[in-house]
Amino acid sequence: MRGSTAVLLLGWITIGLGCRSEGPIPLPAERVECAQCRMVITDPRFAAQVRTLKGRVLFFDSVECARAWAGRPEVQGGRFYLRSFLDPPRWLAAEDSWILEWQGLRSPMGRGWAAFASEQEAMQWLEQMGTGGEKFRVMRWAALPPPT
Amino acid sequence: MLWLATLVVCAGCPYATIQQALDAAEPGDTVRVQAGVYRESVRISREVRLVGEGAVIDGEFARDPIVIAADQVSVEGFEIRRSRRDLLRDTAAVRVVRSHGCRIENNRFVDNFFAIYLEEVTGCVVRGNMVEGVPRGEGMSANGIHTWSSSRLRIEGNQVRGHRDGIYLEFTSQSEIIGNEATENIRYGLHFMYSDDNRFLRNRFFSNGAGVAVMYSNRVGIEDNEFSRHQGRASYGLLLKEISRSVLRRNRFFDNSTAVHFDGSQRNQVAHNLFRANGLAVSLWASAEENRFEGNIFEANLFDFHTNSSGPTTNRLQGNYFSGYLGYDLDRDGFGDLPYRPFSYSAVLLARYPLAGLLAKSAFFELLDLSERLLPSLVPAQLVDEHPLMHRPTS
Numbered sequence: 001m002r003g004s005t006a007v008l009l010l011g012w013i014t015i016g017l018g019c020r021s022e023g024p025i026p027l028p029a030e031r032v033e034c035a036q037c038r039m040v041i042t043d044p045r046f047a048a049q050v051r052t053l054k055g056r057v058l059f060f061d062s063v064e065c066a067r068a069w070a071g072r073p074e075v076q077g078g079r080f081y082l083r084s085f086l087d088p089p090r091w092l093a094a095e096d097s098w099i100l101e102w103q104g105l106r107s108p109m110g111r112g113w114a115a116f117a118s119e120q121e122a123m124q125w126l127e128q129m130g131t132g133g134e135k136f137r138v139m140r141w142a143a144l145p146p147p148t
Numbered sequence: 149m150l151w152l153a154t155l156v157v158c159a160g161c162p163y164a165t166i167q168q169a170l171d172a173a174e175p176g177d178t179v180r181v182q183a184g185v186y187r188e189s190v191r192i193s194r195e196v197r198l199v200g201e202g203a204v205i206d207g208e209f210a211r212d213p214i215v216i217a218a219d220q221v222s223v224e225g226f227e228i229r230r231s232r233r234d235l236l237r238d239t240a241a242v243r244v245v246r247s248h249g250c251r252i253e254n255n256r257f258v259d260n261f262f263a264i265y266l267e268e269v270t271g272c273v274v275r276g277n278m279v280e281g282v283p284r285g286e287g288m289s290a291n292g293i294h295t296w297s298s299s300r301l302r303i304e305g306n307q308v309r310g311h312r313d314g315i316y317l318e319f320t321s322q323s324e325i326i327g328n329e330a331t332e333n334i335r336y337g338l339h340f341m342y343s344d345d346n347r348f349l350r351n352r353f354f355s356n357g358a359g360v361a362v363m364y365s366n367r368v369g370i371e372d373n374e375f376s377r378h379q380g381r382a383s384y385g386l387l388l389k390e391i392s393r394s395v396l397r398r399n400r401f402f403d404n405s406t407a408v409h410f411d412g413s414q415r416n417q418v419a420h421n422l423f424r425a426n427g428l429a430v431s432l433w434a435s436a437e438e439n440r441f442e443g444n445i446f447e448a449n450l451f452d453f454h455t456n457s458s459g460p461t462t463n464r465l466q467g468n469y470f471s472g473y474l475g476y477d478l479d480r481d482g483f484g485d486l487p488y489r490p491f492s493y494s495a496v497l498l499a500r501y502p503l504a505g506l507l508a509k510s511a512f513f514e515l516l517d518l519s520e521r522l523l524p525s526l527v528p529a530q531l532v533d534e535h536p537l538m539h540r541p542t543s
Binding site for chain 1: 319336
């Protein structure tokens with residue numbers, strides 16, 4: 001009897017941990033469509049996700065598409081995460097990340113946006129690449145211009 | 149008087165490397181490259197014709213085989229393989245930058261990152277190339293023929309397989325994509341975004357991971373193409389995302405999970421297409437408005453139409469042929485006297501509860517469909533073909 005109680009307890013703990021509705025989840029291995037533009041995600045460096053209050057996760061192929069969903073009622077109170085461009089398995093909380101806009105980035109949606117962990121990281125990388133004279137800027141998530 | 153010279157490159161020739169010959173060439177000259185494997189990175193900076201005669205340019209995954217940065221350059225008859233893979237710089241086997249009038253013809257591309265990459269280019273012809281990618285892991289494959297911020301291109305008679313997207317046009321306008329074949333590419337056979345006023349004629353797309361996707365573009369002509377065998381989740385024969393005032397005519401759709409999916413796409417004309425043996429022929433999302441379907445053939449699809457909206461619709465059906473139509477034609481005008489509602493109740497159920505697919509075509513579903521036909525309650529009232537064709541037109 002005591003054994004089964006322990007198993008039950010363990011079960012509840014496992015379920016409880018499994019349902020923890022916080023933090024980003026990894027990109028699924030199977031084909032996943034962007035919730036905004038429906039493009040299949042093939043370049044995870046630009047990917048993003050939002051986790052809603054109910055724990056539902058929507059994936060995006062780009063920061064541009066994630067930005068298009070910010071403020072939509074379906075994801076109200078949800079948290080957005082952006083893939084770290086230089087360290088792709090890592091997700092950055094959108095509001096902590098720095099978004100570089102530079103055409104040389106060739107992002108899936110064409111505005112040239114990608115997320116970095118810090119402004120310094122973005123600038124160092126850009127310096128290393130050389131901008132080729134093209135304009136660039138670094139923005140915070142909240143200041144990203146709305147979709148055109 | 150212009151003296152146009154021909155410079156020959158081979159192991160024992162005065163020019164042993166392609167670059168040496170190019171550096172010596174005057175504008176208008178021809179450089180002929182004889183058989184052999186050339187391990188170099190070729191930069192073309194003046195108007196020349198570069199002709200391969202059994203020549204292979206091998207990038208050995210470390211170099212960019214050809215970069216073109218001059219007008220009126222042509223590259224033909226080469227095998228170009230193993231270009232450098234640099235995720236950050238979109239490296240390619242042949243990259244054409246800010247120029248006019250290039251011709252890339254009858255080359256063979258093998259195991260490159262991007263194969264042909266046109267960037268801010270006008271009036272180029274890409275014709276008769278065989279482009280074979282070797283599929284690699286996520287993010288490690290690039291597109292076969294890629295154009296960016298270009299116009300007035302002609303992409304014709306190429307075969308592309310094994311790349312991420314077979315052909316990808318971004319910010320590319322007034323171009324013609326004719327008679328190409330894109331198969332077994334990882335993502336899309338053809339993909340274009342923000343590209344207005346293009347025409348796609350007589351291309352064949354089959355067995356690409358997610359089919360063909362055309363997005364955010366206006367006034368596109370898609371005619372006489374074939375879209376087949378695109379199967380699985382998030383896979384469409386043709387995905388139309390925010391496409392407006394475009395024409396889909398005389399295309400053939402076979403064996404796709406969903407043949408055409410309209411999302412945010414408006415005022416398109418869909419006429420005389422053949423939809424055969426697809427899971428779902430046409431999926432219309434609520435944001436798809438004022439699309440007209442006329443003279444199309446729907447035969448042997450599991451479902452012909454589906455929408456995620458049960459409200460009023462502005463999409464119109466007129467004079468299409470449905471193999472499932474059971475009406476009659478007493479006045480013998482060739483059109484059925486009874487309307488046809490191509491939306492079945494089971495398709496609506498299926499869209500809401502994918503697992504219900506287990507019951508598709510079961511007696512239970514037939515009963516549901518029959519009751520919906522008798523007392524329509526779920527399908528949008530206007531999405532009815534009042535007078536469907538009695539006889540299948542020849543396709």
